[in-house]
Amino acid sequence: MREHMIAQKYEVELLKRQSYVKREAGEKLRKYLNTDLIKVITGPRRAGKSFLAVRTLKENFGYVNFDDEVLAKADDLNEVLKLAHEVYGDFRTIFLDEIQNVRSWELFVNRLGRLGYNVIITGSNSKLLSSELATHLTGRYIEVKVFPFSFGEFLRANNIEPKVETSFQEGKVLSKLSEYLERGGFPEVVVKGYDYRDYGRMLFDSIIMKDVVKRKNVKYSSSLYELALYLVSNFAREFSYTRLKNALDVGSVHTVKNYVDYLEEAFIILKAERFSYKVRESLKSPRKIYVVDPAFLSAGFVPSPDLGRKMENAVAVELVRRGYRLYYWRDERGEVDFVLRKGLNVEELIQVTKEITKNNYRREVKNLVEVGKRLRAEKLTVITWDEEGSIREGGRDVRVVPLWKWLIEATTKSGLMGGYATLK
Structure with a gap:
């Protein structure tokens, strides 16, 4: 020793x-x-x-x-x-x-x-x-x-301060955001330049074996691994334990629930609960799955996930990093991606979409306002790729903010972005 x-x-x-x-x-x-x-x-x-x-x-x-x-x-x-x-x-x-x-x-x-x-x-x-x-x-x-590097830390590691005053500078930040959503924020990938695909696959396997199978004495390790791959491949989507059991033929619903909990405990996935003031209703509803870092998505498990889902995943991880518990809203009229609670009150509703168009305005904005009124949410936010501004809808103001700016808000407020090279 x-x-x-x-x-x-x-x-x-x-x-x-x-x-x-x-x-x-x-x-x-x-x-x-x-x-x-x-x-x-x-x-x-x-x-x-x-x-x-x-x-x-x-x-x-x-x-x-x-x-x-x-x-x-x-x-x-x-x-x-x-x-x-x-x-x-x-x-x-x-x-x-x-x-x-x-x-x-x-x-x-x-x-x-x-x-x-x-x-x-x-x-x-x-x-x-x-x-x-x-x-x-x-x-x-x-x-x-x-957690792995936030986007603010990712920029800091690349000696970049997101000081956007021109379209060229904004383009540089968006380019880095695309890289971040693809490669992820594990320090050895960002700082040492390790290949994120190989690294993500190696780390995924290591966590499964060392932190789940070995520690939990999982008898059917191949079933657990198959379940983990399925969840990662279906990130930012709803699932139910019964549906997982039927799709993968993994033991009982109780076993599936345990396996999902093990993966969350080992920091591979994050779960979001469907929001309801009725605890029983929330517990019986499907969950949504997010992945702790994009490296797991890019390790050969997920074939070219669409940008909207990757954006939503980044928001989910950042919310957990900021101390929030993940909730989403869904009813027969539509869905809101994130419900932020502060005690018993709803602090903010967040919708994530690549862009706001005539075709999705009803889903992304009007539905947000309607749910906001029902839940008495203080703030309404739509996070987009590069759109910014404010929308007045149904007597409520909806903030529209680019993902890159929203991701670094906590960093800039704490003053941690100071003292680094500006974009050139």
Whole structure:
């Protein structure tokens, strides 16, 4: 174990010397870094969780990566802590990477907190972390979600500030947006130039086997894999568990539901619920599926998905990144892509379409206004490819905003886009 920990220390030193793209999640981590709350960084594999933590921590810290087969099998975590002090010396901050690989990790983390350590942990399984933390660390932790690069971070990685004052500049930003929707935001694809198709396929397979099949002891792994491919291929579309069972002949409806939950917990897919004030009705309705990163779509699983679906997927991921739970609206009169809740109130309705035309005006705008009145939504928004303005319809103002501008709004408000080269 000592040799493995020394090797990890060397890897950490290499990370500290690598170029770093400033992450939006880093602002939240820094805010709580010196508190006694346990910092929990969750997100997909290879999204940059470890890199974010290493580059945010300034003082001396101990580091243990439990994605190491030797350290993950340690019978005595006290021995791991002792070795960490032997390798790193005196420290009060400890960073435990991929902690979910260790049995009874939550008890160890809880005890470290009681002993006065400043604890940062990462994990690639959302439910495992949240359920255990809720049980053992109620009110004593803060969660920071790290997804692959947002579009703002993608531009930052390419040293581009979206300062659009001419049509040429707007064209450059739209070109980068097309690239982002195709290649995705995994840091190794964006920064190191890895082929996104090969990378997406490799990562997809790795997550399925390591974070789902192995951890959940899935007996019929081929059925799970087939289900995962089917869901990814049908992103931004509705599904029901019964329909999935009949289409794929995968065990029972209960098994299908479990498999879908496993894929969501492992950060391959995101689920959106149909919005209803009646909980029972919402639970019985079909869901919609989105994919955490376009690399999974471009890895040979989805043959040339249309631009509208890719735009909708990007909006879904960004909403989750901003802390929203995903809801959509559908009734006999039409659909609204996203319903944003704030407590019991509907904060905003969002429709996503490539463009607004005479043929789709009823579906994209009028229906949005009608649903907005019923749900008493504060804001109505239509996200398009490159159209911008305001529409007055049915006594309500509807904001029309280009996707690129909507995607970077949170970034520009936080000031993270400053200090980078402008488009030329």
